[in-house]
Amino acid sequence: MSYNNFLYLLSDALKNNHIELALESIKTFKAVDIADVLTQLSIDQSQLLLKHLPERAYVFSYLPPNEQVKLAKVMPRNTLAEIIGEMSSDKRADVFKCLDEEQQNALLPALAQAEREDIRQLSSYMEGTAGAIMSSEYATLKPQMMVKDAIKMLRLEAPDTETIYFAYVLDEARKILGVLSLKQLILAAEEQNINELMVTDVLTAYVDTDQDEVAKTIARYDLLALPIIDRQGMMVGIVTYDDAMDVASEEATEDFLKVGAVNASTKLSIKSAPILQLYQKRVFWLVFLVFGSLLSGIGIAHYEDVIAQNLVLVFFLPLLVGSGGNAGSQSSTLMVRALATGDVQFKDWFNLLGRESLVALCLGGTMAVAVSLLGYFRGDEMVALVLALSMMGIVLMGCLIGMSLPFILNKVGLDPASASAPLVTSICDATGVIVYLFIASMILF
Amino acid sequence: MSYNNFLYLLSDALKNNHIELALESIKTFKAVDIADVLTQLSIDQSQLLLKHLPERAYVFSYLPPNEQVKLAKVMPRNTLAEIIGEMSSDKRADVFKCLDEEQQNALLPALAQAEREDIRQLSSYMEGTAGAIMSSEYATLKPQMMVKDAIKMLRLEAPDTETIYFAYVLDEARKILGVLSLKQLILAAEEQNINELMVTDVLTAYVDTDQDEVAKTIARYDLLALPIIDRQGMMVGIVTYDDAMDVASEEATEDFLKVGAVNASTKLSIKSAPILQLYQKRVFWLVFLVFGSLLSGIGIAHYEDVIAQNLVLVFFLPLLVGSGGNAGSQSSTLMVRALATGDVQFKDWFNLLGRESLVALCLGGTMAVAVSLLGYFRGDEMVALVLALSMMGIVLMGCLIGMSLPFILNKVGLDPASASAPLVTSICDATGVIVYLFIASMILF
The missing domain is CATH 1.10.357.20 (SLC41 divalent cation transporters, integral membrane domain)
Structure with missing residues (x-):
């Protein structure tokens, strides 16, 4: 079956409101592939399918910004708020920034207080800085914990963090004392104290560091994530390797187009740009x-x-x-x-x-x-x-x-x-x- | 103290055989930074320092190929074999490929049988394919295990694998049945069977897939690693996200130079190329x-x-x-x-x-x-x-x-x-x- 056949059948199923059938046909798809499928459907069908997807927030975050805005316009406000609430903090702020003021104002009251605050915070950073691409969901530990308690804590934190493979040990003032990998924790003795185990020379970047610098640091040191601190030294977020890969690709495109004398300070698609x-x-x-x-x-x-x-x-x-x-x-x-x-x-x-x-x-x-x-x-x-x-x-x-x-x-x-x-x-x-x-x-x- | 001051002091310490002092001065450095330092020292000093480094194999793998070859020439054969033995399989094969035939022949008898076989295998893949950048050290599990046994097994495997954050569940014929993340394992009940937990739609690439394709897949699906299979479907290695980042950067450079009408099929440094x-x-x-x-x-x-x-x-x-x-x-x-x-x-x-x-x-x-x-x-x-x-x-x-x-x-x-x-x-x-x-x-x- 060709991709076009598949799209035709899917679209037909949605037209006739056969949600089960539609979901069945994409059940082996990864989120980014489902996002691709959504962009091929009509806006009504796309909205209908999205509403019923098990990982809808994740799929939604893979949609290109213009598709996100289009869907945000037609979706009931509560469904939109639910989806945006389920998204990771960095992607949520990205979507929010793309909406027009009217949409933003309609959305805010429907969100939980914590999410509102988070959006306000993350969308306040300048485009192109670490702050604009970081996520505020990361795992933290306290210095006096034992390994077994640390693992227990990571279990609890897992649903709300981007990664549990690294956890940052913070003091009372949220200053970084050290970093621990889950691998270290798994290999260590249960009763060991984590401040004997943690690595104390932690690489960091400031919220206002250029995103290109952050991506280069992550690539140079083969990091999974780089912690981001504010000018007072307080930890405020992490940038993960996958965001760093996206940044590296964007920056390469920008340079590439500049060498061809195309002004490329913002994203430009020859396929869809006006x-x-x-x-x-x-x-x-x-x-x-x-x-x-x-x-x-x-x-x-x-x-x-x-x-x-x-x-x-x-x-x-x-x-x-x-x-x-x-x-x-x-x-x-x-x-x-x-x-x-x-x-x-x-x-x-x-x-x-x-x-x-x-x-x-x-x-x-x-x-x-x-x-x-x-x-x-x-x-x-x-x-x-x-x-x-x-x-x-x-x-x-x-x-x-x-x-x-x-x-x-x-x-x-x-x-x-x-x-x-x-x-x-x-x-x-x-x-x-x-x-x-x-x-x-x-x-x- | 400027970087040049630091280099002068380090070089002085090495000249006077003050190894302790030299090691002390770089103890906060990350491996890739130490590799940079080594390239700035004379070959004798570089060799001396490398010999005493705690993470010498890791540092050695970050050196540019021409520096690796230079050091390999002057190092005693056994030290070289030790360092190469400690390296990860993909980096080891990379170094081996850079050596001339005489050096290769001198080195092989000094390596363990398993390492020799691994080098022979990995260096047989064409440059530019998944096989040439993959590592043969990955964590595997058997389908009938319980979660707690799987975690125990990963603990045992950890020292010999590139990552334990993902483990592949293989059948008797080394065909991939599923993949499990350490996060899933940590969150699951101890008595649960891993074949109920694992994800069965596993993305893979063939050993002869273009490295650029592999890097694109890893970036598109935000993977930490992509398993590599041979044409019979047997798992033979993994490519990790950090290698994918390097490939993406190399490919971008290649395209970039081509657009400037520079033939860039192999790496070219304007700073050091003849x-x-x-x-x-x-x-x-x-x-x-x-x-x-x-x-x-x-x-x-x-x-x-x-x-x-x-x-x-x-x-x-x-x-x-x-x-x-x-x-x-x-x-x-x-x-x-x-x-x-x-x-x-x-x-x-x-x-x-x-x-x-x-x-x-x-x-x-x-x-x-x-x-x-x-x-x-x-x-x-x-x-x-x-x-x-x-x-x-x-x-x-x-x-x-x-x-x-x-x-x-x-x-x-x-x-x-x-x-x-x-x-x-x-x-x-x-x-x-x-x-x-x-x-x-x-x-x-």
């Missing part, structure tokens, strides 16, 4: 880059005489100029990614510039040989000389520009990933035109 | 793209007369042609990333092409207005008309090429990420030259 939004994300750089190209044009205009007397030069213009842009894109891409993964730091720049010059000379040399042969056959040995020298110069300039731009952008407070391939290409193009035509005017006239 | 390797990774695309640029040159040569009679056209050439390339890079970047994250599938192409055309018309329209104003001031209203029409045509072509190239590459069996910004730019440039000069020759002559 046309106007896609337009907005792209038009800035396109128009901005026109000025880069204008520089090339001005360079060409300046050497109009040289060109007019040697039209063969125009033939090689795209090739030479393009090679500089391509070499530059390579350099900036390598650099932006190495900075993002932490493979290089800004202090390495000077060393890297030396290495890059060597690579550029090798690349430029190879290209110069190739292009001078072409030049010799289409022009003469003087043209070949102009081309060889220009190619060396242009590739070298391109590489150095590509390597330096991310650093310069960072120095002036911009994201190094804004050194997009098109931006580097534009700058290298303009430089290339001038280098080429300058060398040509020197040698040929 | 100059020649960097050269090799880049020269292919640079030379290949020359042919793309040659097409532009041929286009220009074909319209030499048009240009000669209207040199003002050359002034706008980089601007128009560049805009097409930039718009095309944006489209291909959006598409390549959306394909990589799974946001779009290849079947969506036709729909996306429609959406992209609308976006392209908006973008082209905006750019056409801008450029025709420029054209009017520098030329006349006919030039303005040529520029406006060309800009619309070029941006539209650019977007459609950028959107389609990843699909076409995939159809002919290539990686869609090879649709790099420079490749798209080259193709759009050539197309742009022809569109521009064709329109100019039609209108102006």
Whole structure:
């Protein structure tokens, strides 16, 4: 049975109010797959199915934000409040932030006091910080407990925590004294005191730490969760590895799109984003880059005489100029990614510039040989000389520009990933035109 | 104390054989941080410190491959065998694969029989598959156990498994019957039978599944580990979430560099890779793209007369042609990333092409207005008309090429990420030259 057949049967069952049959057909599905199914159904059917799902809050949290808002609009207020009440605290705050003010105001009175307070707290943190992705449901222990009591306590806490595989030992002021894994607890003697067992050097992050930093720490130390503290040192939440994976993927997408000159500060789906939004994300750089190209044009205009007397030069213009842009894109891409993964730091720049010059000379040399042969056959040995020298110069300039731009952008407070391939290409193009035509005017006239 | 001060003191302590002092100075460090420290020390000091570290196998597994090989060369064979014996099975196989044949042959006799067999098995899987990143240390249970026996068994297995948070229930033939989390076990009644408790719909992957697929499954279902089976359905290993995070980061880097026209099938560090390797990774695309640029040159040569009679056209050439390339890079970047994250599938192409055309018309329209104003001031209203029409045509072509190239590459069996910004730019440039000069020759002559 194909997926489309299945959807048809499911939708048919829902249309005829055969809930049992519908539930039976998806009983082997995982929550995220059920969420996918919901997005394929009509809003009424989707709502009907969701209402009867055993793990509805969990499924609901996997829906894309726009689907959540759509469902929130049509659902009875009490059902919505129930589902939102069952969600984990971080996902609950995410949904809440996506609702419009009217929906928020309708929802709040239907929630329990504790949930209201939690939403207020979690949705107060800035997007992109640890606070905005953390969960306030984590297991805590007191320092004087014995192992067997700790396990008992974790059993009690389990239904209300995201994970019981790590528990944080807090003092009266909610400052972190240590961390214990369930593995340690299971392996330890029952009567042992947990403050002899716990690890006391606990990695933490502040609520206002950049989410990217948090994700990197979790990945670097292979953590299951990172505890988050406020500026007074009080524990306020945890970020779990699965949220860190999502953040890492988002950040990679953001950098990826930036390198393609698409402004990607917020999530963007080419499949479902409104046309106007896609337009907005792209038009800035396109128009901005026109000025880069204008520089090339001005360079060409300046050497109009040289060109007019040697039209063969125009033939090689795209090739030479393009090679500089391509070499530059390579350099900036390598650099932006190495900075993002932490493979290089800004202090390495000077060393890297030396290495890059060597690579550029090798690349430029190879290209110069190739292009001078072409030049010799289409022009003469003087043209070949102009081309060889220009190619060396242009590739070298391109590489150095590509390597330096991310650093310069960072120095002036911009994201190094804004050194997009098109931006580097534009700058290298303009430089290339001038280098080429300058060398040509020197040698040929 | 700065990091450099610290390194100086540590190195001094090691030089004078003050091991206690050296160990004291790094006692709060996590394994990955100690690995970083080791790479900063001389090989002798690094070896000395490593030998005395309490978690030396764990630290060793965090070293970059080239450092591992360097240390393996100078270490006494027995120490090396001890360290490698203590490592987790997947990391052990990774190190083994990096050693040269002589080192491998020297090492093997010093290892225990079980470790040898494990290495032979794990290093037989192709790079890039689940088999190559999986670990053979996982917790297993038998179906007829009671909860309390299962917990006892996990206690026994704990020292030899990567995680005890998930245990797989296997039948006699090592086929997976179900999976249980330690959380479920802790919460269940002691006398309950585990085959009533276990989850029977277990997600798995084959040993020869692409590592990227495995990482995506782990991220999609928020798993801690994914069991790996062979083609006969026998369980042979697990891939854990931390390995999945590393894979996701590697794959993102690979795609990122490809978009910058850097051939990135293997790991590449701009900081430490040999100059020649960097050269090799880049020269292919640079030379290949020359042919793309040659097409532009041929286009220009074909319209030499048009240009000669209207040199003002050359002034706008980089601007128009560049805009097409930039718009095309944006489209291909959006598409390549959306394909990589799974946001779009290849079947969506036709729909996306429609959406992209609308976006392209908006973008082209905006750019056409801008450029025709420029054209009017520098030329006349006919030039303005040529520029406006060309800009619309070029941006539209650019977007459609950028959107389609990843699909076409995939159809002919290539990686869609090879649709790099420079490749798209080259193709759009050539197309742009022809569109521009064709329109100019039609209108102006």
